[in-house]
Amino acid sequence: MSTTDTDSTSEQNDSTAPPRELLRTAGLKKYFALNDGLLDRVFGETAHVKAVDGVNLTVRAGETVGVVGESGCGKSTLGRTLTRLYDPTDGSVIFDGEHIETYSGRDLKALRRRVQYVFQDPMSALNPRKTVGESVGKPLEVHDIASGTERTDRVANLFEEMGLMRSQLDAYPHELSGGQLQRVGLARALITEPDLVVFDEPVSALDVTLQAQILNLINRLQGEYDLSYVFISHNLNVVRHVCDRIAVMYAGEVVERGTTEQLFENPQHPYTRALLRSVPSVRERHEREREELPGSPPSATNPPSGCRFHPRCPEFIDGRCVSEAPETRSVAGDQGHEVACHWAELSVEKREAHTPPDGAARETIEREGASGEK
Amino acid sequence: MSDPLLTVEDLAVTFPDPDGSDTRAVDGVSLSVEAGEIHGLVGESGSGKSVTARTVLRLLDDADVSASRLAYRGEDLLAKSEREMRAVRGDEIGMVFQDALSALNPVMTVGEQIAEVVRHHGDVDESTSLLSELRRKYVTGTSKSTASWRRAVELLETVGIPDPEQRASEYPHQLSGGQRQRVMIAQALAGDPSLIIADEPTTALDVTVEAGILTELRELCADFNVAILLITHDLGVVAQTCDHVTVMYSGSVMEHGPTDDIFEAPAHPYTEGLLRSIPEGAKRGDELATIPGSAPDPRDRPAGCPFRDRCPEATEACTDSLPEHALSAEHHTYCHHRPHEDGGRDDVRTSPQPER
Ligand SMILES: Nc1ncnc2c1ncn2[C@@H]1O[C@H](COP(=O)(O)OP(=O)(O)OP(=O)(O)O)[C@@H](O)[C@H]1O
Ligand code: SF4
Ligand SMILES: [Mg+2]
Numbered sequence: 001m002s003t004t005d006t007d008s009t010s011e012q013n014d015s016t017a018p019p020r021e022l023l024r025t026a027g028l029k030k031y032f033a034l035n036d037g038l039l040d041r042v043f044g045e046t047a048h049v050k051a052v053d054g055v056n057l058t059v060r061a062g063e064t065v066g067v068v069g070e071s072g073c074g075k076s077t078l079g080r081t082l083t084r085l086y087d088p089t090d091g092s093v094i095f096d097g098e099h100i101e102t103y104s105g106r107d108l109k110a111l112r113r114r115v116q117y118v119f120q121d122p123m124s125a126l127n128p129r130k131t132v133g134e135s136v137g138k139p140l141e142v143h144d145i146a147s148g149t150e151r152t153d154r155v156a157n158l159f160e161e162m163g164l165m166r167s168q169l170d171a172y173p174h175e176l177s178g179g180q181l182q183r184v185g186l187a188r189a190l191i192t193e194p195d196l197v198v199f200d201e202p203v204s205a206l207d208v209t210l211q212a213q214i215l216n217l218i219n220r221l222q223g224e225y226d227l228s229y230v231f232i233s234h235n236l237n238v239v240r241h242v243c244d245r246i247a248v249m250y251a252g253e254v255v256e257r258g259t260t261e262q263l264f265e266n267p268q269h270p271y272t273r274a275l276l277r278s279v280p281s282v283r284e285r286h287e288r289e290r291e292e293l294p295g296s297p298p299s300a301t302n303p304p305s306g307c308r309f310h311p312r313c314p315e316f317i318d319g320r321c322v323s324e325a326p327e328t329r330s331v332a333g334d335q336g337h338e339v340a341c342h343w344a345e346l347s348v349e350k351r352e353a354h355t356p357p358d359g360a361a362r363e364t365i366e367r368e369g370a371s372g373e374k
Numbered sequence: 375m376s377d378p379l380l381t382v383e384d385l386a387v388t389f390p391d392p393d394g395s396d397t398r399a400v401d402g403v404s405l406s407v408e409a410g411e412i413h414g415l416v417g418e419s420g421s422g423k424s425v426t427a428r429t430v431l432r433l434l435d436d437a438d439v440s441a442s443r444l445a446y447r448g449e450d451l452l453a454k455s456e457r458e459m460r461a462v463r464g465d466e467i468g469m470v471f472q473d474a475l476s477a478l479n480p481v482m483t484v485g486e487q488i489a490e491v492v493r494h495h496g497d498v499d500e501s502t503s504l505l506s507e508l509r510r511k512y513v514t515g516t517s518k519s520t521a522s523w524r525r526a527v528e529l530l531e532t533v534g535i536p537d538p539e540q541r542a543s544e545y546p547h548q549l550s551g552g553q554r555q556r557v558m559i560a561q562a563l564a565g566d567p568s569l570i571i572a573d574e575p576t577t578a579l580d581v582t583v584e585a586g587i588l589t590e591l592r593e594l595c596a597d598f599n600v601a602i603l604l605i606t607h608d609l610g611v612v613a614q615t616c617d618h619v620t621v622m623y624s625g626s627v628m629e630h631g632p633t634d635d636i637f638e639a640p641a642h643p644y645t646e647g648l649l650r651s652i653p654e655g656a657k658r659g660d661e662l663a664t665i666p667g668s669a670p671d672p673r674d675r676p677a678g679c680p681f682r683d684r685c686p687e688a689t690e691a692c693t694d695s696l697p698e699h700a701l702s703a704e705h706h707t708y709c710h711h712r713p714h715e716d717g718g719r720d721d722v723r724t725s726p727q728p729e730r
Contacts, residue, residue, distance in 0.1 A: 070580045071551075177668055178419075207418040207607055212651035212662040219659060234580060237610075241653040241660065260658060278585040280610025282637060282654055290614060292586025296550040 022196060022228050023059040023082065028052060028091035030074075030081045034301065049300045051077035053252035054091065056328075057230075059196065064222065064229040066243035066260070068236060068275070070297055074252040075232045076120070079198045082230070083117045084108060096195070113143045116194040120201040122185035126173045132184045133159075133169030139192045158187045163217065179210040186217065190225065198230040203238060215242060236279045240264055245336075248272045251298040251308040254328075258337035268331055268339040270315045307341065311366075315343040316356045319365050378406035379569055379601050380430065383443035387425050390438060395673040399425040399437075401625035401680075402696075407569065407618075410599045412592065414612040414633070417622030418669060423605045426622075427571045430603075431467060432459050446569075464495040468562025472574040474554035478546040484557045485542025488526035488564050495565030529560040534590050552583035559590065563600070570594075573605045588615050609652060613637055618704070621645050624669045624680035626696065631705030641699075641707035644681045679709065687711045 030052040051074045059065050067075050080086045082093050084100060093101045095115065103111055119125045126135050137155040140146045146154055156166050162183040173181060182202065189197055202218065203211040215238065222229060233239050239246060240260055247257040248269065256269040267273045277291040295312035298304055304311050310321040320342050329345065331337040343351065357365060387400040400422040407413045415423050428434050430444065432451060444451045446466060454462065463469070471477045479487055490507070493500050500522055517523065523542070530538035533556040546554055555575060562570050572591070576584035592615060594600050604616060612619055613633065620630040621642065629642040640646045650663035667684040670676060676683070682692040691710045700706050701713060 070582060179668060208609065208648060209418070209651045209665045210668070212653065212664040213666075215653065216662055216664065219661075236581070237652070237654045241656045241658065241662070244658065274582060278582045280581065280584075280608065280614055282610050282613040282649070282652055285613040285633075285637070290581075290585035290588065292584075292589065293582035294586075296553070297580075 018060055019063065020061045021058060022061045022096060023057070023230075024094045025055055025057045025082055026092045026094075028055045028057070028078070028081060028093060029089040030077050030086055031089045047301045050252050050303060051300060052081055053303075055247075055249075055252075055254050057082065057247055057254070059228050059230060061195075061228055062222075062226065063244040064231050064242055066239040066246040067230060067232045067249060068234060068239055068246060069249035071234065072297055072300065073249045074300075075234075075249055076200050078249070079117060079200050079230060079232050083115050083196075083198050084111060085117055109143070113139070113145075113192045114194050115196045115198070116189035116192065117198045118185050118189045118200060118202055120204065122181040123173055125185060125188065126181070128173050131170050131172055132176065133171075135173075136184060136188045136191055139188070143192055145192065155187075155191065158191055161221075162187045163213075178206055179213065182206065182210075182214050183217070186214075186221070190221065190227075193225065194227070196228045196230070198232070200232045201234070202231075204233065204235065211238070218242070236275065248275070251303045252300065253308060253340070255309065255341065256337075256339045258331070258334070262331075262334055262337040266331075266334060266337070268337070268344040269309075269341050270313050270343060271309050274314065309341075313343075314356065315341075315351075315354070316362060317342050317346075317354065318357070319368060322366055322368075377448055379409045379447060380405075380407040380603070381443055381445045382406070382426070382430065383441060385426065385429060385439070385441040385444065387422070387429050387434070388438045389436065391673070397672045398675060399625060399672055400429070401675070403622070403625070403627050405620045405627065405630060407601050407603055409568065409601055410595060411617040412595055412602045412604055412615055414616035414619040415603060415605045415622065416607065416609060416612050416619060418607060420624075420669065420672070421622045422625040422672075423607075423622055424573055427573055427603065427605055431463055431469065431571065432456075464491060464565040464567075466565075466567055466569065468565060468567040468570040470555070470558045470562050470570060470572040470575045472577050474551070474558045475546060477558060478554065478561075480546055483543050483545055484549065485523060485526045485530070488529055488542075488557070488561050489520070489522040491561055491564035492522040492525045492529075525564070526560075529563055530557070532563065532594075533557075533560045534586065535560075550583075552579055552587065555579060555583075555587055556590065559587075559594075563594070563598075567600065569601045569603065571603045571605070574607070575604070576611065577606070577608070584611070591615065609648065610654070621648070624675060625672060626680055627708060628681065629705075629707045629709075631701070635702070635705045641701055641705065641712045642709050643685050643687050643712070647684075 031048040031050050034047045034049060055078055057065065067078060069075055077086065081088050084103060088101050092099055100111055126132065133155055136158065137151050140151045140154060156169060159166060159169060164180060164183050168176065168180065176184065203214050206214060221227060231239065231242050243260050245257065245259050246263045247254045248271065250271050256263065256272045263272060267276055274293045278293060280290060281288055293312060298308055306322045306324050307326050310316060313321065326340045326342050328338050328340040331339055346354065383404045385400055385403045389397040389399060391397060403422065403426055415426065417423050429439055430451065439452065441452065446462065478484065500520055527538045527542050530542055535541050535553055535556050541549065549557065576587050579587065588611065591602055595602060606612060616633050618631065619633050619636045621628045621636065623644050628644045629636065629640065636645065637649065640649060647665040651665065653662055656662055665684050670680055670683065678693040679696050682688040689710065696708050697710060698706055698708050699713060
């Protein structure tokens with residue numbers, strides 16, 4: 001399959017009008033300064049963790065966009081930056097037509113009501129010395145939405161909606177089980193009736209039967225409250241079940257994006273393909289061997305040159321992979337599917353004919369590529 | 375069939391509580407591990423998997439343990455002294471934990487940590503007196519020309535660590551999570567054990583890395599005839615790695631048998647529910663099958679079948695006992711209503727969706 005030259009999102013050319021765009025990030029970056037010694041700081045050589053490094057992400061009204069990738073690739077940082085829990089280092093975030101990357105003070109507070117972030121560990125978002133009913137009702141007070149009995153009623157109703165009991169309003173976090181805490185976390189996020197909810201690994205810590213209960217709940221709430229979701233997860237089986245579209249992250253960048261079907265049926269990037277081959281399977285346990293991805297995760301302070309995946313890539317072509325960062329391009333004939341990889345740009349015949357250079361040849365290319373680069 | 379390597383029969387483990395509400399973490403567990411097999415012990419968190427494993431190694435000293443049999447190679451483990459158990463732990467049964475970073479010593483190189491185990495349990499002719507170990511530890515380090523060091527490097531290579539010579543001289547924090555987990559496996563192998571107990575060895579790892587570690591474990595089984603008791607809550611891991619599976623729920627075994635039987639013809643309502651909850655193959659928006667409710671409190675577990683409050687088939691009979699039924703020589707289930715009276719089985723699929 002060859003690729004066309006358009007590198008912008010091809011979403012505008014959809015024949016049927018797509019739903020309203022709720023969120024769009026462009027070139028979003030979040031760097032963290034490392035705490036270096038005094039000398040380094042004096043000489044301005046502070047190293048940075050490039051946790052998110054130029055991400056474009058679009059979320060349309062009513063849809064669920066998945067963000068997947070290895071531990072440390074920047075998923076959570078992306079989620080926190082686009083909800084403005086972190087200040088972006090660069091790039092823009094447009095929410096409902098407004099640039100929110102510069103919001104502060106009152107604007108930011110108003111935004112918090114409409115955009116919610118559900119933490120990986122629900123315990124961390126709850127005050128251990130407050131009853132969970134108080135914690136869930138707190139945002140109503142902060143945003144002047146409701147107080148007194150109205151507040152109590154709203155919280156109690158939402159508790160029931162979440163499959164919690166009214167009697168649990170007075171429980172403290174430590175008195176609840178993992179699944180119950182996750183429901184409380186959801187209640188806390190939904191109490192302000194937001195438009196967008198970012199879930200950070202909402203079911204990763206749960207056993208499979210609890211996981212199924214929570215996933216069903218998350219799905220049901222989306223329809224009932226007309227919500228848009230960003231769903232961060234490393235579990236591809238879960239993502240496949242929950243998401244309309246998916247972005248695959250590697251070393252702070254999105255390397256491939258498309259509909260869930262495009263990514264699972266027609267993965268283009270060698271990293272996406274490796275990820276899919278490594279997923280454990282109950283149903284295909286005899287048909288398919290899981291494959292590991294060799295090598296270690298990339299350094300976040302000093303990511304590999306060229307294509308950041310090149311040291312581990314099973315398709316590695318030549319010096320270009322080492323010195324030239326591949327551009328994001330649309331996959332021809334597959335509307336809305338985008339990938340950033342030199343190999344994926346080759347024709348099917350060329351891809352099939354291609355044998356990656358072996359160890360020694362590859363090292364030579366790496367050396368030359370690295371020295372040829374400025 | 376010869377005697378199993380490890381036999382556990384009717385194991386009960388209770389953590390006494392001064393308030394009187396004792397926690398009965400394990401309540402009548404039986405399982406057996408054959409030489410050279412990978413045996414999966416699967417269950418939700420809190421179901422008693424780790425407590426079972428730690429009891430086998432006699433690592434719990436604040437618990438009341440009882441069993442009609444707890445034997446390794448026919449020897450009663452409960453009758454052994456602490457000194458004898460120490461020998462068992464290194465030479466016979468190796469251990470791999472979920473969190474390698476806290477299980478490894480942060481101020482010793484990984485090669486040093488493996489070499490130490492080699493000297494104590496392996497077949498090398500080097501002094502293990504306290505004095506010489508202290509000298510190695512704090513002054514000289516293990517000489518790179520000794521047999522124990524060479525063996526350590528070899529073991530790192532066996533578990534798939536690239537550049538083993540160089541890696542051996544590095545500290546745990548310098549390695550990636552997957553590499554540290556491999557170091558733990560190398561260390562467990564250093565005493566030439568016949569059984570390795572691996573407690574959630576890949577739970578903290580990415581799937582891309584996990585796949586490699588599990589392949590490694592399978593190869594070790596085949597190449598060195600080591601048996602592995604693999605503890606996990608991940609059914610995908612079990613399905614693709616284990617020969618036999620024991621399914622635990624709330625301190626008790628619900629079902630055990632060959633992996634194919636468990637996944638293709640589960641006999642216990644709990645196992646069925648578990649398999650149906652897996653989102654694999656489910657389409658966007660599909661309602662996933664669930665088991666309503668949650669597991670009982672181990673301080674206050676009902677008599678009879680612990681699953682009965684959540685079981686769609688529970689009857690009065692389930693409140694007083696938990697009978698065992700053999701579906702075949704190897705496949706057993708603990709349930710009043712399985713197999714069904716007419717002898718037929720439900721047609722159970724492992725996901726809510728029919729094959730596409
Ligand atoms: N507050 C921070 N200060 C410095 N570095 C950070 C901070 N938060 C994250 N990082 C670094 O940024 C990178 C991306 O981290 P992030 O938490 O976004 O990854 P992730 O994809 O969510 O990983 P996981 O799957 O393990 O949750 C990592 O290298 C991490 O160590
Ligand atoms: S650009 Fe080159 S190194 Fe990167 S993923 Fe594609 S083929 Fe592999
Ligand atoms: Mg994260």
